[in-house]
Amino acid sequence: MKFLPLILKNILRNRRRTVLMAAGIAVAVFVISALLTVEAGFGTLIGSAEDTLLHVREKGLACPVTSRVFDSYLHRIQSNPSVRSATGVLRGLYSYRSKDNMVVVSGVDYNSFRDLKGIRVVDGSEQTFLGRPDAVLVGQPLATQHGWREGQTVAFEQSGVTFTVAGTFVSSDKAYENGILAQKEYLAKLQRDEGKSTYIVVALKDPAAASAVSLAIDSEFKNAPKPTKTESERDARERELSDFAQIRRMLGLLVLAAIVVSIFGAANSVSMSVRERTREVGILRSLGLQKSHILGIVIGESLVVALVGGVIGIGLSALLLSTDKVLALIVLSLRPSTLLSAVATSVVIGLGGAFLPAIRATKLSIVDALRLAD
Amino acid sequence: MALPLSYNIRSLLQRKSRTVLTILGIASVISIYVAMVSFSQSMTSTFARAGAPDNVVVIQKSAFSLSLSSLQKSSTNVIPFFDHIRHKGETPLASPELAVEPWVTVPGRAGEIFMVARGIQPVFFDVLDQIRVTHGSRDLRGNKLLLGPAARHKLGGVGIGDTVVFFGESWTVAGLFEAEGSSLELAMLADLSDLMRAAQREELSAFTLKAASVGEVAPLVKLLEDDRRVLVTAVPEKEYYVASGRTFSMLPAIGLLMSYIILLGAIFGGMNTMYTAVAGRTREIGTIRALGFSGASILVSFLVEAALIGAAGGLLGTALGWLAGGARVNVMTASVQCTVTPKVAATGFVLAIAIGLLGGLAPALRASRLQIVDAIKQV
Structure with a gap:
């Protein structure tokens, strides 16, 4: 020194x-x-996906957005005694201005999704979001990047879709913050995906039951029109990003x-x-x-x-x-x-x-x- | 009068380790630049090569891509019979397709591979006429596959007769195809009904249509988009693939941006070397001036020295960057074979000399402005 x-x-x-x-x-x-x-x-x-949540999607598909399972599965999954709650998420890809600006829109059943994914509205209000069908909540970093504000309408011209921004949000799962939350029914109608989800997120009463419940879900839908693949959310996320x-x-x-x-x-x-x-x-x-x-x-x-x-x-x-x-x-x-x-x-x-x-x-x-x- | 080149070369050899370090520094930067630019260009051209100018892709209204599209059955029956579609004999050149992206496993190997599968009918080959079956048969019925070079590579080099597994079924490679090095080469082509059954799909993803002529592409697109029976988005095929390539454009963009910034860093390094070269030779410069060489010839001489370092780094760097040629990068629905064009290599070489010159300019100016007396006096 x-x-x-x-x-x-x-x-x-x-x-x-x-x-x-x-x-x-x-x-x-x-x-x-x-x-x-x-x-x-x-x-x-990957890190903000949770080990304790289960992720149910269509079996065999590599592209995570193209999967579709039926919403009718949701009720059958919820009737499993080890399951605390479950919610379906419908995803879509929209291009803002051009395809290099791809935005992931997640159609959710807001109340159950909010509880599972720790959604907190920062600017704007949940009431506005729930009040009109074309309202969306925008992840905070995405909103900042594009300068989208509460009350603004955002047009995805190539996709022929217009959303009204009801507010911005943060989530315990960072994978959602780069995207938009829309109301599931509205998005389903837009995409002709009525009655379908891209995946179902399942919360368990006892995390130790994860593998048993996964097996039970997959065997229940084994012969259904859309067989499922269930694994922990963490494993699913890792697989999605493996390519x-x-x-x-x-x-x-x-x-x-x-x-x-x-x-x-x-x-x-x-x-x-x-x-x-x-x-x-x-x-x-x-x-x-x-x-x-x-x-x-x-x-x-x-x-x-x-x-x-x-x-x-x-x-x-x-x-x-x-x-x-x-x-x-x-x-x-x-x-x-x-x-x-x-x-x-x-x-x-x-x-x-x-x-x-x-x-x-x-x-x-x-x-x-x-x-x-x- | 100009100073002889041998003076510069001897000066460089006298400071071997520093010269080598500077050359290595410039070489690494240039190799990164050449590799990144080549990757970026190859990414663009892979998508730009796909498609024919007289083809039109028809997908579900507003769908983001083929694999996110599903056409209503009612429209499936109508689409082949629109005006402006070319016919081969009685058959309209309308290719119904299913695009899915399955996890594929190769027996005997660990892991699942993200692949692109396209269910087709024989008419496909008349519509997508850039596809050339090089080996094996076009008859795909009974879970047979045709693989493009990119698909083969991504599956770890499987060949004719090998089997792969997806959607819980086993599929046999029956042949190989090429598609002018385009992004279509990542596809595994399967029989439409086989794939629909295996993927448990009831709706088609898309049609590719061949317009009667290039001039009839626009009217065909308009007709399809305006028709309220079908509710589709129609895009000229080339446009569709260029746009889908844009989804991945940020990947090479990051690499490119970073390599430009690193180039800037290399200029600082080159400057450092040349400043020291000048500082270490102050007396020598004074002597040369005293011998009658002008300030301008000193300037030129130091610039030549800097350019020599740059050129050496450029040669080594482009040679290293050249090695990136042939490398394949796979990410989801993109598979890019990196091609290093002579033009990119030449640009890399010129850039290296420019780095040398830019780094050498200020020190060389300084050297040329030294007062003879002061320079000789310096110990």
Whole structure:
């Protein structure tokens, strides 16, 4: 620690280099925190699904929106003594302006759905929502993104549908916040899906009965016109997102590449600074500083610059994500854990960049270092 | 008078490790850029290649996609008999289809695979005429399948005679088809009635119609959309696939945006290297000037040096990016085979030189403006 003033002096000595190195790292950390936020978005989708809820949908279908089960199943499921409550959700995809703006609309039976999914209306009122058939509640991040306000009508022109915004909501299940809640009957009529749900969410009296109830449900509808597949909501969510695995790996590769690039940059910068100060290293050594001290000074310098760059990069992403953004299925929101990983990444970049130049600096013999007149 | 190129090359070789680090940095950035741009372009072109200019896709009014559409039985009987539809002999070229996305398992392998299945009748091949059956038979009755290259890849390379399982039934691969590298190649084609029975569907998803001519596409679309008996959305086939590709457009967009930002970072790195190169050679620059070389030739010389670093990084980077070619990315109903075009590779190379030059410009200007006396005096 006593070398901190020396480290800071050195950093400020060649300001241009310090600024360039920090800027390079800031860019990398910005990219990394943005990509980690996307990954965290996927994580939240899965993480906010509940183990204790069951998810009943049409058997065999991979695309989660195309499933249809009959609402008549709902009553039969509710009559199972282990079931506390159940509600049907009908989903539809609507494009707002163009197909890159895909919005998931969930038609729900509001009262039962609200209790299961912890829906809380933020702006607007439940009464308005329940009062008119075309009223919808919009997930808060989606509403912010499009600037939709209470009382506004929102037209999905390509789909030929217009909804009236009754308010915005937040939910304990983040998977709904990137979308819209509509009244199930109205949506069913629009989509010609009367009497059908995309899936049924089931709450149990005793979570331990989950697998028994799942089996009971699936065997009850085994020979029905639409056989079912029942599993925990968490498993269902994981399965729905399983086909994104390759894309998520690709994002991971990008993160890795950004780290490697910035380590190259940092190593370059640190090695320049070490080389310029070869003589100084000789002097420090002859004053009695140990090799480990030199190592510490060089690494310390790199770490400080990397951290400054990292903080700037994180600041940039915080600026970009000051409000949550919706990216198709996922909600991008900057999480403390992402910030921590970004800081950790800057440390890795700082250490990685300093490692070789620092070792080289310690290997210099005092006499050679002093003799050099560069 | 210009400084000889060998001067720059020797200078670079003298600072080997720094030169190598800068080159590696630029190379990684350029390889990311080339891979991401190629992925993005391939995604777009895969969807753009699908469809024929004289075809029309008919789905349920306002349905988001084929697999979310179901046509009322009453309209199913009417649609093939609209005006403007081409005929082959007595048969209207109207292909009834069922589109579903089943979980597929391959016996002997773990896991379920997200696939696209399309139930068709023989007329399908006359309507979607870009589909070419390369191996096996078109007769699909009795749970037989035709697979496109993308479908085959996603199923882990199954071939003719192999079986896969979906909707609780076993299906045999009877043949292979190609569709000009378009997004249609992800489909498993099955017999319409087989698939409707297995998926327990009673309604069709869509019709693909062949208009009598390209000019009759618009009147056909209008006729269908205005008819109150059928309640459908009719879209020219090419338009339909381009739009469905947009659903996935944010995926390459993220990658592209990120690679642009990383490019910016590489400029900082290049600048750093060149500034040090100038600072370390102040005296040398003074000497060169004293020998009679002008400030302008110093400027050019340092820019050439920066461009050399960029070019080396660009070569390595495009070579690495080139490796992304052929890689396949699957996500839900999209399957993209990444093609690196020479144009993208060339752009990557030019960008690398531009990064070198941009990074080298300010330091080179500084070098060219050094006063001879001050420069020589510096120790």
